[in-house]
Amino acid sequence: MNAAACPFCTIVAGEAPAAIVADDGTVLAFMDLRQAVPGHVLVVPRRHAPDIYALTPEEAAAAMRMAQQVAHALRVEFDPPGLNLWQSNGDAGGQEVFHFHLHVQPRRVGDGLMRVYPDGVPSATKVAELETMAQALRSRLRG
Numbered sequence: 114m115n116a117a118a119c120p121f122c123t124i125v126a127g128e129a130p131a132a133i134v135a136d137d138g139t140v141l142a143f144m145d146l147r148q149a150v151p152g153h154v155l156v157v158p159r160r161h162a163p164d165i166y167a168l169t170p171e172e173a174a175a176a177m178r179m180a181q182q183v184a185h186a187l188r189v190e191f192d193p194p195g196l197n198l199w200q201s202n203g204d205a206g207g208q209e210v211f212h213f214h215l216h217v218q219p220r221r222v223g224d225g226l227m228r229v230y231p232d233g234v235p236s237a238t239k240v241a242e243l244e245t246m247a248q249a250l251r252s253r254l255r256g
Contacts, residue, residue: 116161121212125159134183139175142183145216150224152191154183156215163211164202176215183217195218197226 116122123129125141135155140190145153156179158172177214184196199216200249201208 117237119161119210119212121155121157121214123208125157133243133247134186135179137175137179139172140179142179142217149216150218150220151192152187152224153221154187154217156180156183156217162209162214164208165200166202168213172213176213180215180217187217191219193221195220195222 120129122134124131124143131146134142134144136142138159140156140158142154142156145155147153156176158168158176160172162168162172168176180198184198187196197216197218197220199218200214218226
């Protein structure tokens with residue numbers, strides 16, 4: 114999806130209606146049109162970035178700062194017993210709009226939203242396997 118066809122870019126540009134929660138000039142927070150739970154907010158960079166890999170470090174930091182600010186506001190206003198930060202990348206990750214966005218969702222027990230492990234918590238992986246994966250990732254980390 115290019116920026117011209119992106120629904121979040123039209124919101125950022127002020128060309129589509131949105132209930133804006135906050136705007137720091139780098140990222141914008143607005144109420145999700147599809148309220149999975151009351152208070153569901155999206156945080157998006159103003160610049161079109163299709164996924165987390167396309168964000169600048171500054172945009173990534175701004176998105177998390179904004180998500181934390183929104184989380185505090187949600188806690189005061191909605192008093193949820195829980196909260197999710199949810200972000201998806203690519204078709205396999207469940208991404209539907211290809212403009213990076215972070216969902217900030219107040220949660221309640223039995224609210225009907227998906228569980229991370231729908232079939233129960235997976236069994237523990239052997240530490241040696243974890244260390245092999247960690248070493249591979251350490252070798253790929255960028256400065």
